[in-house]
Amino acid sequence: MPDRRDRPARPPKKHAWRRQPATAEAQATSEPVPPAEGSAAPADGVPAGSGRGGSIVQSALYRDGRHIASHDTLAETFRRLRETPDGMAWIGLQRPSEAELLSLAAEFDLHELAVEDALEAHQRPKLERYGDTLFVVLRAARYLDAPEEVDFGELHVFVGRDFVITVRHGAAPDLSAVRRRMEEDPELLALGPEAVLYAILDAVVDGYAPVVAGVQNDIDEIETEVFRGDPEVSRRIYELSREMVEFQRATRPLVGMLHGLMAGFAKYGTEEELQRYLRDVADHVTHTSERVDGFRQALTDILTVNATLVTQQQNAEMRALAEAGFEQNEEIKKISSWAAILFAPTLVGTIYGMNFENMPELGWGYGYPFAILLMAVVCVSLYFIFKRRRWL
Secondary structure (H helix, E strand, O other): OOOHHHHOOOOOOOOOOOOOOOOOOHHHHHHOOOOOOOOOOOOOOOOOOOOOOEEEEEEEEEEEEEEEEOOOOOOHHHEEEEEHHOOEEEEEEEOOEEEEEEEEHHHHHOOOOHHHHHHHHOOOOOOEEEEOOOEEEEEEEEEOOOEEEEEEEEEEEEEOOOOOEEEEEEOOOHHHHHHHHHOOOOOHHHOOOOHHHOOOOOOOOOOHHHHHHHHHHHHHHHHHHHHOOOOHHHHHHHHHHHHHHHHHHHHHHHHHHHHHHHHHHHOOOHHHHHHHHHHHHHHHHHHHHHHHHHHHHHHHHHHHHHHHHHHHHHHHHHHHHHHHHHHHHOOOOOHHHHHHHHHHHHHHHHHHHHHHHHHHHOOOOOOOHHHHHHHHHHHHHHHHHHHHOOOO
């Protein structure tokens, strides 16, 4: 394959999948994306008044592991790379425009399917090889302390013989630390674009560690809330379970991707140092994937325990209500029984208290004792009747 620097610049390719460019009105209203990746340049990586596009975070040239220059435009980077023997371009983009990706595709022979994936985003983690170019999709994660949730970002990496292109969708990961680390280790950076890829992989995987720690703390809190009977814990378990599903989708494919890279060590002549580096990253991602699987299983178990506790609590409440209703019925029976017992003498006394002249037994000498005896017999009879029925 002839050296890319010997070829003249080519016009951009026309692809059937290419979307229509945005209108002037849409471009005018689009919000700029603040850069987060840096190098020896200022903190934002953009000198004042440089006119660099908002999506170009950093575009730098390296040779023999040393930083040569940073450029404000892709065209300057392309020109300088052609003029630099054994040079390597490291271009960092965040949510680039279609025109920028198409210019990169034309310059570096990027496959149109990989470019389309980089434009659309929302891809699963994967590793694909298009000729001499590797295309890697990674899902980075970070733990947000305030809302206690996991935020996921997407990173696309193109790796060729003399270039590395990173395309970020989302806040994570921040590659400025990776760039500084590589620039401070010229021997590692001198190993070429593969060394940059492995450093990016290591940064993404290391970024999972705070997430794992934060999720472990959340699970501990959830266990306490479950046994404390917090009514909102079910929603928290469900939301964290969904985040763990996303976390699994980010970490589980990485295991196969890294083993695929390791399987190509001999075929592509990977440096021994990079082989050790990649095996270490593979160990870390395997450990992280196992932890995430354990978290999801633990959340499933906690949800089951919470459902059991909620059911037991509901049963206890229903039993308490039934017991209260039974006790209330017993009290009503007692009140009704005594009301019936007292009603008999009240009825007799009320009738004879009307003082009519033509009432029976008004002139009878035993009328009063008879009325008293009648009331007593009725009351005693009702008492034994209610007592036999266990109303009293």
